[in-house]
Amino acid sequence: MFGKKESTNVKITSMLGAGAELQGDFINDGSARIDGTVNGDVRIKGMLILGSTGKISGNVEAESAVLGGEVLGNVLAPEKAELTDTARVLGDVTTKTIVIDENAVFQGRCNMNPNLTGEADGPQAAQRAVAVSVPEEKTIAEKMRDVLQKDAADGVSEKNRSEKEGAF
Secondary structure (H helix, E strand, O other): OOOOOOOOOOOEEEEEOOOOEEEOOEEEOOEEEEOOEEEOOEEEOOEEEEOOOOEEOOOEEOOEEEEOOEEOOOEEEEEEEEEOOOOEEEOOEEEEEEEEOOOOEEEOOEEOOOOOOOHHHHHHHHHHHHHHOOOOOOOHHHHHHHHHHHHHHHOOOHHHHHHHHHOO
16 A cells, blocks of 8 residues: 555475475575475575465575564575564564564564675674774864865766765
8 A cells, every 4th residue: 555566476486385394404496485394594596485384493595585484593685575474583684675564573683785695794894884984083074075085086076976876
């Protein structure tokens, strides 16, 4: 009603049914639906659909994920992660877009930085951010002057910067 619904046709190439239990990693080159239990990591190249009866005790990697069951581990879904109202995610989520329905349980951190690929990049990203940051004792005017000087050295004009900022 308020948001734009995507109409996507996902071809499920693998399925783990309700009541089935897998001890070990679940790896699939296509999209998959899990309604059973996986005690291990899940790595999917396409979309992962975790049904309301599904449970994963391990880390999840998929292009996008619709989670309706329980995940006890970190989730890496570069495109999109959706937690339905029956979802229970206890771990960190790294994604570009996240949707969390009312009544979903999410206990962890959410990283929506598209330059990061997972938890292992966290410390390096923090170091990069610190390395490029301007010391706190500088005033806003000094910081702005530094940015303009750097842009001038890089050949970026005020007009180009405005056009780039307007693109977002």
